[in-house]
Amino acid sequence: MNTKSMPHVVIVGAGFGGLETAQKLAHAPVQITLIDKHNYHLFQPLLYQIAIAGLVPSQIAYPLRTIFRHQKNLTFQMGEVTSIDFAARYVRTNGSVIAYDYLVLAIGGQTNFFGMKAVEENGFQLKSIEDATGTRNHLLRVFEQASREVDPDKRRALLTFVVVGGGPTGVETAGALAELITHVLTKDYPEMDLNEVRVVLIEATDSVMATYPDELQKATMKLLESKGVEIFFNTRLIDYNGQTVTAADGSQIHAYTLIWTAGVRSAQLTDRLGLQQAASGRVRVNPTLQLPQHPEVFVIGDAAYLEDGKGQPLPMLATVAQQEAKVAARNIRNTLKGEGPEPFQYRDPGLLATIGRNAAVARIWGLSFSGFIAWMIWVWLHIYRLIGFRNRLTVLINWAWDYFFYDNQIRLITRE
Numbered sequence: 448m449n450t451k452s453m454p455h456v457v458i459v460g461a462g463f464g465g466l467e468t469a470q471k472l473a474h475a476p477v478q479i480t481l482i483d484k485h486n487y488h489l490f491q492p493l494l495y496q497i498a499i500a501g502l503v504p505s506q507i508a509y510p511l512r513t514i515f516r517h518q519k520n521l522t523f524q525m526g527e528v529t530s531i532d533f534a535a536r537y538v539r540t541n542g543s544v545i546a547y548d549y550l551v552l553a554i555g556g557q558t559n560f561f562g563m564k565a566v567e568e569n570g571f572q573l574k575s576i577e578d579a580t581g582t583r584n585h586l587l588r589v590f591e592q593a594s595r596e597v598d599p600d601k602r603r604a605l606l607t608f609v610v611v612g613g614g615p616t617g618v619e620t621a622g623a624l625a626e627l628i629t630h631v632l633t634k635d636y637p638e639m640d641l642n643e644v645r646v647v648l649i650e651a652t653d654s655v656m657a658t659y660p661d662e663l664q665k666a667t668m669k670l671l672e673s674k675g676v677e678i679f680f681n682t683r684l685i686d687y688n689g690q691t692v693t694a695a696d697g698s699q700i701h702a703y704t705l706i707w708t709a710g711v712r713s714a715q716l717t718d719r720l721g722l723q724q725a726a727s728g729r730v731r732v733n734p735t736l737q738l739p740q741h742p743e744v745f746v747i748g749d750a751a752y753l754e755d756g757k758g759q760p761l762p763m764l765a766t767v768a769q770q771e772a773k774v775a776a777r778n779i780r781n782t783l784k785g786e787g788p789e790p791f792q793y794r795d796p797g798l799l800a801t802i803g804r805n806a807a808v809a810r811i812w813g814l815s816f817s818g819f820i821a822w823m824i825w826v827w828l829h830i831y832r833l834i835g836f837r838n839r840l841t842v843l844i845n846w847a848w849d850y851f852f853y854d855n856q857i858r859l860i861t862r863e
């Protein structure tokens with residue numbers, strides 16, 4: 448097959464949306480260039496596991512050149528797209544200019560600090576491998592510091608861990624952090640008084656897991672409390688200087704660790720494209736996922752803004768990105784055949800979040816589960832969704848080891 452004369456599809460971003468689009472076009476009569484600023488696909492839902500020393504980065508990231516080794520109609524290019532000329536139909540990266548017939552923008556999102564510079568500079572986030580390993584190093588380092596700190600106030604501040612945001616990422620991080628401390632670190636630091644350690648979850652509204660049904664919100668709270676997590680509702684963070692967390696009502700918590708999980712927005716590039724943006728900077732698209740003025744351009748995943756049947760924006764989730772990718776790929780194929788594009792409709796596969804060992808909440812096929820059954824579903828689903836047999840196997844072995852021996856093995860401080 449001579450792919451050179453075929454229409455050129457450029458896909459920017461090899462996250463959940465970009466990867467799925469590329470795979471769905473494997474047998475289409477197109478040549479594909481996939482561009483990403485990283486040379487790997489990252490399974491973001493398990494980033495917090497790196498932060499809590501449960502997994503290593505290579506277990507949740509997979510090299511793109513390996514994934515696409517056998518896809519003959521695809522070329523991968525590592526590079527950051529800096530601008531796009533929609534009229535002339537080319538993208539500019541930090542090293543090249545690439546023309547396209549069809550463009551799929553799947554550039555994802557980034558953490559939204561809502562303009563709070565101090566929180567961005569002094570807090571931690573979980574969006575990249577660097578963020579997660581940086582958080583792990585910091586968590587382990589403050590334990591080392593606390594173990595030799597004689598001032599009780601400073602020691603308590605070192606041992607206070609604040610997680611901001613009561614959504615699934617915040618809940619998962621707080622639950623896992625509490626377990627790392629109670630099950631693992633207390634064994635490493637027998638001299639430490641466990642009563643001095645606090646894991647605090649701060650939430651601006653009056654509920655955790657706001658999008659989950661009532662019974663699962665209650666189950667989540669119970670599970671978090673059983674793991675020793677303190678939950679502060681109706682508490683809006685306004686400042687963090689690296690040692691003191693300040694809320695809008697003036698209350699303060701002294702803590703050397705703050706992990707921010709309370710906001711996501713579209714990737715930075717979306718602000719520079721001159722396109723119509725909606726909430727969280729996401730690019731407005733037609734129901735067919737095309738740009739209104741440029742039907743040859745598709746935007747999918749976290750970067751795209753589309754509403755569901757009830758007028759609510761589709762959530763920034765991997766499941767949305769993957770389903771949109773299928774429709775974008777199908778619409779490109781339809782267009783090539785001279786057929787019209789089809790609209791996107793999200794099929795909600797359910798909700799799932801873990802709160803640590805034997806503890807998760809799930810809503811599947813209209814049924815709510817919590818506790819061990821939900822946790823087993825979570826474990827198997829996440830192992831199934833990882834890319835690569837080796838990753839699946841090593842993650843399974845890691846988790847089994849941690850489960851039976853109460854031991855997070857990756858407790859290495861690797862960066863100053």
Ligand SMILES: Cc1cc2nc3c(=O)[nH]c(=O)nc-3n(C[C@H](O)[C@H](O)[C@H](O)COP(=O)(O)OP(=O)(O)OC[C@H]3O[C@@H](n4cnc5c(N)ncnc54)[C@H](O)[C@@H]3O)c2cc1C
Nearest residue numbers: 460462463464484492527528554555748749763764765768
């Ligand atoms: C900690 C965490 C936990 C999560 N947990 C869940 C969960 O449990 N379930 C769930 O469904 N979703 C979860 N999500 C959300 C999910 O990861 C995102 O919704 C999903 O990744 C969006 O897919 P995407 O393809 O739009 O973008 P991404 O997967 O973010 O991929 C975007 C890609 O674009 C690349 N890129 C960005 N800008 C450029 C540029 N200018 N040039 C070149 N490349 C670029 C990036 O390197 C990246 O590879 C979680 C997210 C985080 C951060």
